[in-house]
Amino acid sequence: MKLLVTGGAGYIGGVVVRLLVDAGHDVTVLDDLSTGHADVVPDGVTLHEMSVHDVGSVLDSSFDGVLHFAAKIAAGESVQFPERHYHTNVIGSLALLDAVRAARVPRLVFSSTAAVYGNPQEVPITEDAVKAPTNPYGWTKLSVDAAIGAECTAHGLGAISLRYFNVAGAYIPAAGDALGERHDPETHLIPIALDVAAGKREKLQLFGDDYPTPDGTCVRDYIHVADLAAAHLLALDAVEPSRHKVYNLGNGNGFSNRQVVDVVREVTGRTVPVEMAERRAGDPAELVASSARAASELGWVPQRPDLHSIVADAWTFYQSRG
Numbered sequence: 569m570k571l572l573v574t575g576g577a578g579y580i581g582g583v584v585v586r587l588l589v590d591a592g593h594d595v596t597v598l599d600d601l602s603t604g605h606a607d608v609v610p611d612g613v614t615l616h617e618m619s620v621h622d623v624g625s626v627l628d629s630s631f632d633g634v635l636h637f638a639a640k641i642a643a644g645e646s647v648q649f650p651e652r653h654y655h656t657n658v659i660g661s662l663a664l665l666d667a668v669r670a671a672r673v674p675r676l677v678f679s680s681t682a683a684v685y686g687n688p689q690e691v692p693i694t695e696d697a698v699k700a701p702t703n704p705y706g707w708t709k710l711s712v713d714a715a716i717g718a719e720c721t722a723h724g725l726g727a728i729s730l731r732y733f734n735v736a737g738a739y740i741p742a743a744g745d746a747l748g749e750r751h752d753p754e755t756h757l758i759p760i761a762l763d764v765a766a767g768k769r770e771k772l773q774l775f776g777d778d779y780p781t782p783d784g785t786c787v788r789d790y791i792h793v794a795d796l797a798a799a800h801l802l803a804l805d806a807v808e809p810s811r812h813k814v815y816n817l818g819n820g821n822g823f824s825n826r827q828v829v830d831v832v833r834e835v836t837g838r839t840v841p842v843e844m845a846e847r848r849a850g851d852p853a854e855l856v857a858s859s860a861r862a863a864s865e866l867g868w869v870p871q872r873p874d875l876h877s878i879v880a881d882a883w884t885f886y887q888s889r890g
């Protein structure tokens with residue numbers, strides 16, 4: 569298939585691009601490089617360095633599908649600067665839908681998120697659970713999911729929203745460069761804890777220990793970036809015209825922030841000094857996925873569900889970067 573990948577120079581999009589190219593697809597990347605890196609895009613893949621707001625100048629009827637990763641991603645930032653998230657995630661995605669409609673592109677795979685659920689009434693969270701985001705980031709993704717659903721009904725688009733839980737680890741291929749998280753500034757728990765383990769930061773601040781969880785810190789479900797990326801290829805094949813399908817992607821195992829730090833200590837063999845800090849505004853207490861629907865309908869089976877292997881791959885990548 570001829571595919572456009574927005575955000576394909578980013579952490580997750582970059583791994584998906586690699587898998588798509590390996591599977592023989594003809595891939596084009598659109599990315600403004602605001603958080604991504606041009607060197608992630610493989611040789612032979614065209615990179616349009618531009619904003620998703622201008623995607624109409626790139627997309628034409630020769631494309632068979634779009635995978636839409638380009639977004640602002642940090643939930644905490646979205647509380648402080650909601651306008652950034654609405655501008656990129658909502659207005660940018662609406663520009664994409666306009667371009668998809670104009671060019672009659674038949675397939676869309678969208679990066680949605682566990683953040684659409686907010687504080688769940690039950691865990692694990694199924695796709696039918698109540699959606700009550702606790703931060704603007706989650707609201708932007710929920711509103712785009714709704715816009716995509718309406719687009720499919722009205723105009724025949726076939727789309728899949730993949731609701732990722734916490735993506736972590738690195739893609740370590742047998743040949744070629746490894747791909748991992750390179751956000752600047754970094755906001756995610758695991759790469760920050762690795763920075764501390766490596767001595768690049770003095771200590772890790774843990775945001776809140778008074779949540780209604782077993783040890784008081786937030787609980788998340790970590791999914792290996794390579795497992796997550798594999799789901800996108802399955803999704804491309806599962807798209808059906810005029811339908812919008814939604815799948816949660818996680819391992820179904822919750823780890824508290826303290827437990828994550830313990831795993832980082834075990835994997836690295838280093839000390840990770842921790843300092844308790846205030847809650848980070850907008851954080852839900854617990855996000856753990858039921859991915860039963862993705863298993864039964866997409867045939868998706870994570871190959872690296874163990875948090876130790878996820879952190880070990882992140883650490884291998886971290887060390888490879890010196």
Ligand SMILES: NC(=O)c1ccc[n+]([C@@H]2O[C@H](COP(=O)([O-])OP(=O)(O)OC[C@H]3O[C@@H](n4cnc5c(N)ncnc54)[C@H](O)[C@@H]3O)[C@@H](O)[C@H]2O)c1
Binds near residue numbers: 578600620638660
């Ligand atoms: N990382 C996670 O744990 C996680 C979890 C759930 C959902 N997601 C979603 O997955 C997607 C990818 O996340 P990621 O972790 O790879 O983040 P990332 O920041 O590494 O990648 C996002 C990419 O989009 C690009 N981009 C941002 N704004 C753009 C714009 N206006 N126009 C064009 N390109 C733009 C960036 O340069 C970057 O390359 C996002 O949509 C995010 O919301 C991520």
Ligand SMILES: O=c1ccn([C@@H]2O[C@H](COP(=O)(O)OP(=O)(O)O[C@H]3O[C@H](CO)[C@@H](O)[C@H](O)[C@H]3O)[C@@H](O)[C@H]2O)c(=O)[nH]1
Binds near residue numbers: 855
């Ligand atoms: O220095 C830090 C960084 C994070 N945390 C905590 O660690 C947990 C996980 O935070 P983080 O790694 O920032 O991820 P989330 O805020 O859970 O969000 C990620 O996972 C969501 C899906 O669950 C995605 O939608 C988001 O895009 C992605 O950033 C939260 O309780 C944070 O408060 C700390 O305590 N200290």
